[in-house]
Amino acid sequence: MKTKQRATKSGLKLVLLLAATVVAWTTVSAQNVHAMDVWGIYKQAQTLEKQGKYADAIAKYKQIAPEFAAKKEYGNAAGMYRRIGDDYAKLKKYDDAVAGWDLEAKYAGLAGQTQIGIAAKRRADMLRSHASLFVETTAAAVGSSYAHGAKFEPKNGALLGAYAEQDPAVHNPNTAKPFYTEQFPVLTEKKHAAYLEYFTYGKPLSSIQSHIDHARAAGTAIELGIQPLKGLGEVQDNEYLHQLARDIEASGVKMFIRFANEMNGDWVPWHEANPKNYIDKFRIVANVFHQEAPNNAAMVWAPDRLPENTIASYYPGDDAVDWVGVSLYSIFNPALDPLQQGEDRSSHLEKFDYIYKLYAARKPVFISEGGVAYMYPEKKQDKTDWAVYKMKEFYATLPMLYPKVKAVFWFDSNHDASARIKYYMLSANAKLLAAYKLAVANPFYLSNVGDESPVAYKPASASSPVTASVQRVSAHVKTWSATLAKVTYQIGGKTVATTTSLPWTTQIDFAPYKGKKIDVVVKAYDGRNTLVTTQTVPVSVK
Known part of the structure; x- marks a missing residue:
C-alpha cells in the first residue's frame, strides 16, 4: 500500500513539474511577443x-x-x-x-x-520647497557650541563689516572728509566692527597709513585683502614679507589677512591651475604672519563660491588657516529660471552652503565680501524689490541657518573695473539702505571685535525639542516663489500664528503639548495671497 502511494505521489510531482515548465515557457514567450516598445x-x-x-x-x-x-x-x-x-x-x-x-x-x-x-x-x-523652525534663546544657552576658539572670533554672533571707500556719500579719497570709518556708521545707523581695504603685495604698509590711522581712531578692525598683482612668483619668505607682518603687529589694529582671495577663479592674476603652487605661497605667508604678528593678524583663506568643484583642492591646511572666507554675490539672472518666466529663483542665503558644510565644523566662516545687486545690468532693469527681499532674508536667517558664520561684509559700491557694473551701493538706493539698516539692527551683528551677541537660535525639530512654554519662533522657508509675503503656523489643524515679515518671527505657546510630538504646519503665501507651499515640521515638546 505504501509503495503504491509513493508511486502515485511521484507521478503527481512529475505532472506538476511539467505543467510548471509549460507555464513558465508560455510566460517567457508571451513576454517576448509583448516586449515593451x-x-x-x-x-x-x-x-x-x-x-x-x-x-x-x-x-x-x-x-x-x-x-x-x-x-x-x-x-x-x-x-x-x-x-x-x-x-x-x-x-x-x-x-x-x-x-x-x-x-x-x-x-x-x-x-x-x-x-x-x-x-x-x-x-x-x-x-x-522646505521649511525649518528655530526658537530664540540666550547666548548662555548655546555656550561655545558654535565657536572654534579662533583669533578674533566671537563666541556667538557675527562681526559686522563693509567695503565702503567707493561710496562718495561716506568717503572722499581726496580730502578724507568724510572718511568711511566715520560716515558709514552714520549712513547705516550702526557702528561696524571692520572694513575691507585692498592692498597690493610689494608695497609698504605705510601706503595705506590713513586707513590704519582712521581704523585705530574708530576702534575698528581691517580686512586686508593682500593681492599679488604680479602673480604668486613675487611672494617669497623674505625681508619684505617679515617687515610687513611686523608693521601690522606694531600698528595696534587687528587685521584679517585675506591673502590672494578668489584663487579658484581664473579672473585673478594669482590663479594657479596647479593648486599646490598656491598652497605653498599661502603657507609661506601664514607662517610669517603667525610668527611676526601673533596678536594683530588672523589668516583668512577666501575662495570665491564658484567654481565649487575646485575649492577644496586649494585649501592650505588647518594649521595655516584661521578663518575661511568666501565671496558671495547675487546679481539678478533669469537665464536659469526652470519655469522660464523671467525670474531669478536662486537663494542668496544658501549659495555658500557648499563651503559652509566643508569647513564650518573646523573654522569660523567669513563672508569676506558680498551683496545683492538692485539692478539687472544686462537690461538696466530695476530689481530693487527682489534685492531687498534677498538681503532681508540673508541677514535675518543667517544667524539661525548658519550660526558658525562669524563675520559678514557688505560691498558698498557701484564701481567695477569691467563693463558690467554691479549695483550694491546703499546710498544710491533708499529702499536697499532702509532694508540694510533694519537687517543689521539685529543684536546678532556685532560692532566691535570682542563683542558677543546676547541672542542665539536653536533648531526646533523632532530631534531638538522645544520647552513647553511660550517660545519666540522663526522660520526659514524656501520655495519656488522668488519672494514670500506671509507665513502661517498651524498645530492640530488650528492656526496659532500669522506673520508678514522675515524671518517670519512670532510667539507660539507650546505648553499644551508638553511631552508630545506634534506637527507644526507651515504655510507660505506670495504677495497675491496665493498659497505657495505647505510644509510639515515634526517638533518634540519637553
Missing part, C-alpha cells in the same frame, strides 16, 4: 505633449523610464525623468517636478553626464 511609447508621449496633455505624457514617460534604468541605459533614463520634471512644471506641480529632476540628476550621474546632472540639480534646488 519603449520608443513607440516615447513617441506617444511626445504627441501628447504637443497636444498639451501633460499628465497623460507623464504617465507614458513613467512607464518607460524604469525600463531604461533596469537595462542600465542611464542616459536615456535621465532624459525621460527630465521630461517628467518639465511636464510637472507646466502643470504647476512643482514638488513633483523637483522629484523628476532629482531622478534626472541621479541617472545622469550614473551615465557619467556630469554637467547634465549639475544642471538638473540646479533646477530642482531652485524650485525645492
